[in-house]
Amino acid sequence: MLRKWLTALVLVSMVVVFFTLPVLAESLSGKVEVNSWWTAGGEAEGLNALIKLYESKYPDIEFINATVAGGAGTNAKAVFKTRMLGGDPPDTFQVHAGHELIDTWVIPGYMQPLTDLYKSEGWTESMPQGVLDIVSYQGDYWSVPVNIHRSNVLWFNKTIFTKYNITPPSNFDQFFDVCDELKEKGIVPFVMGTKEGWEAAHVFESVLLGKLGANDYNGLWTGGVKWSDPRVTDALETFAKIASYLNTDHSALTWDEAGQYLLKDKGAMMIMGDWTNGWFMSVGFEGYGWAPPPDTAGIFLALSDSFALPKGCKNQENVVAWLKVLGSKEGQYSFNKAKGSIPARTDVDISDYNDYLQSAAKDWQKDAISPSVVHGAAASEGWTTEYKDIISLFVSKPDVSYTQKALVTAAEEYLKK
Amino acid sequence: MQIKGDKWTPILFITPSIVAVGIFVYGFISWTSFISFTKWNNVMPDYTLVGFENYRKLFNNMRFQIDLHNTFVFTVIFVTSCLLIGLLLAVLIDQRIKGEGIFRNLFLLPMAVSFIVSGVIWRWLFNPGSFQLGNIGVNQLFEKVGLNFLTCGWYTDPNIGIKAVAIAAIWQFSGYTMALYLAGLRGIPLELREAAAIDGANQWKTFYYITLPFLRPITFGAIIILGHISLKIFDLVVAMTGSGPAFSSDVPAFFMYDTTFRGNHFAQGASIAIILLFLVSLLIIPYLITTFRKEA
Incomplete structure (x- = not known):
């Protein structure tokens, strides 16, 4: 009984506070629910760093950290979609900047523009054009990017490379020479590791980029370059050849389980996004080196996690406060240091980040920037899913002409839309 | 208070569940089938009707073709093996052996484990390891006991794929089938067996002419239960293998999840759901018809 009275008392006082506080002071209260798929290792640490920062600035807001586990966010996205379509939008949720954001959420009209916030916070100045491009649609900005990841990185085991006196291959001929020697x-x-279905497609986007170059690779996704192009055929043949050098148990492993080969000095190279750097750090492995995959030097295949403001979310002001923290210098600094990615802003001092990140940040400033497909930047989710299925089948059944035809059909269907 | 003869009271009591089932089962079945005829293949709902377009596309989709084939293979292997192993275990336990309770529970136990748990465990067991890192799991066991020729790639081999998943499912459900059969065996009147023995029938003949015919309804029921489990299978596949190399362990339910929530193809997902419903009804309807006939 006492508890009931207390609850009622608290509720009443909350209501009173709710109506009086905005008049008295600017400080915010209530709740904010932030949805993401950052549950593991460095990602979770990065998120916690942000939460700490947020709570120190807005101590009266109850922060609800709503995470859904699962690699690449597949499960989390299913939850967000159900809630958005069901008319119960989460306050804010993690979404890959680029087509995943624009095609899935912005064009159908589920989001609110953030252009005013960008201007008042000065983000139009502090974020590079490449980032501004992928979060904008029809002259407005639609989400706040927290980080930049690079998709095209070739990781190698330094011990093996030193032992056999190998230098990282810069083109495919050298790459296959190295493969033969190591074999x-x-x-x-x-x-x-191809257990989750997207990993092969991830590697293939680097191969495509190597064969077509930044411009024409981008053209594949915008319709400027045809998928029937002979260079796509070449890329598929090359990828089939790469597949012949793989570990035989690839379909039993996730990407990090496959990384064990590198840790145990049994495997030499792998192409994976630069979250691998964070993973290497978290397992205490230091004998790794990195290089751009063959023929992709000077091109940065990028993806970015961002947060947006859905229409009809319940705690709008608190979400805007969260977005401000995300876009702030200190927010970007502390998040990315823990997650192992680089800040989307170019004016953050990262001199105490590790070597890989420093080099990535340098490349980010000078390289040509292309969007990653598998991670939602280059194409709509429908197209991405189909692309991933086609490539995933190709690894086990390397039929070049059939696969190319399937890629052409998929492109026709989604470019039409 | 008079309950007897009151027509309305019982109706009042079952109305809530009828309404709930009406909305949440039949309502959503109709809604799903409606969606499957629309153009809703993006996040934004689009209720333009397109007829059988989604189905046409689906049957032309290579992944779906592989899925149907996988489902067929899985169902055949899973159902027949469960029935055979279940029957064998039930007959063995029915011999009034010592410690019957222990064995019964032991065989039934796998069913108490969730598909997710058993999926992860079987993923580890069937992980083939590799030439460089050495054999692990079942392969390592084979190597240790000198059965090297039995080692294989399990679910990483596109030719095995779904069959490896079937083994895990059989492990989980043959105990359950055993329980069904055991109940059936215990229901056979002892006099019949005695009479058969007096007439000079040997053990095998008794089994064939007395036991099996009595177990027929049980077999029928078990096929329905196992069959619809195998058509709907999702969690085991997700936890154990995912789609597998060349979709060799992919199933329609997993494709449905993938295309709906990853690809935003809501209409296509709905069509897969309707096809699954159709397949399950192929199993259930004959069963319902025979049951109702018996009761009438």
């Missing part, structure tokens, strides 16, 4: 020595030349 003879009984080392898996190239490792991959």
Whole structure:
């Protein structure tokens, strides 16, 4: 009984506070529910750093950290979609900047523009054009990017490379020479884990980029370059050849389980996004080196996690406060240091980040920037899913002409829309 | 208070559940089938009717073709093996052996484990390992006991794929089938067996002419239960293998999840759901018809 009275008392006082506080002071109260799929290792640490910062600035807001586990966010996205379509939008949720944001949420009209926020916070100045491009649609900005990841990185085991006196291959001829040499020595030349279905497609986007270059690779996704192009055929043939050097158990492993080959000095190279750097740090592995995958030097295949403001969310002001923290210098600094990615802003001092991140940040400033497909930047989710299925089948059934035809059909269907 | 003869009281009591089932089962079935005829293949709902377009596309989709084939293979292997192993275990336990309770529980136990848990465990067991890192799991066991020729790629081999998943499912459900059969065996009147023995029938003949015919309704029921489990299978596949190499362990339910929530193809997902419903009804309707006939 006492508890009931207390609850009522608290509720009443909350209502009173709610109506009086905005008049008295600017400080915010209530709740904010932030939805993401950052549950593991460095990601979760990064998120916690942000939460700490947010709570120190807005101590009266109850922060609800709503995470849904699952690689690449598949499960989390299912939850967000159900809630958005069901008319119960989450306050704010994690979404890949680019087509995943624009095609899925902005064009159908589920989001609110953030252009005013961008101007008042000065983000139009502090974020590079490449980032501003992928979060804008029809002259407005639609989400706040927290980080930049690079998709095209070739990781290699330094011990093996030093032992056999190998330098990182810069083109595909050298790459296959290295593969042959390592295979003879009984080392898996190239490792991959394909258990979750998107990993092969991830590697293939680097191959495509290597064969077509930044401009024409972008053209594939905008309709400027046809998928029937002979260079796509070449890319598929090359990828089939790469697949012949793989670890045989790839379909039993996720990307990080496949990374064990590198840790144990049994595998030499893998292509994976630069969250691998964070993973290497978290497992205490230091004998790794990195290079751009063959023929992709000077091109930065980028993806970015961002947060947006859905229409009809319940705690709008608190969400805007959250977005401000995300876009702030200190927010970007502390989040990315823990997650192992680079800040989307170019004016953050990152001199105490690790070597890989420093080099990535340098490349980010000078390289040509292309959007990643598998991670939602280059194409709509429908197209991405189909692309991933086609490539995933190709790894086990490397039929080049059939696969190219399927890619052409998919492109026709989605470019039409 | 007079309850007897009051027509309305019982109706009042079952109305809530009828309404709930009406909305949440039949309502949503109709809604799903409506969606499957629309153009809703993006996040934004689009209720333009397109007839059988989604179905046409689906049957032309290579992934769906593989899925149907996988479902067929899985169902055949899973149902027949469960029936055979279940029957065998039930007959063995029915011999009035010592410690019957222990064995019964032991065989039934896998069913108490969720598909997610058993999926993860079987993923580890059937992980083939590799040449460089050495054999692990079941392959390592085979190697240790000198059965090297039995080692294989399990679910990482596109030719095995779904069959490896079927093994895990059989492990989980043959105990349950055993329980069904055991109940059936215990329901056979002892006099019949005695009479058969007096007439000079040997064990095998008794089994064939007395036991099996009595177990027929049980078999029928078990096929329905196992069959619809195998058509709907989702969690085991997700936890154990995912789509597998060349979709060799992919199933329609997983494709439905993938295309709906990853690809935003809500109409296509709905069509898969309707096809699954159709397949399950192929199993259930004959069963319902025979049951109702018996009761009438």
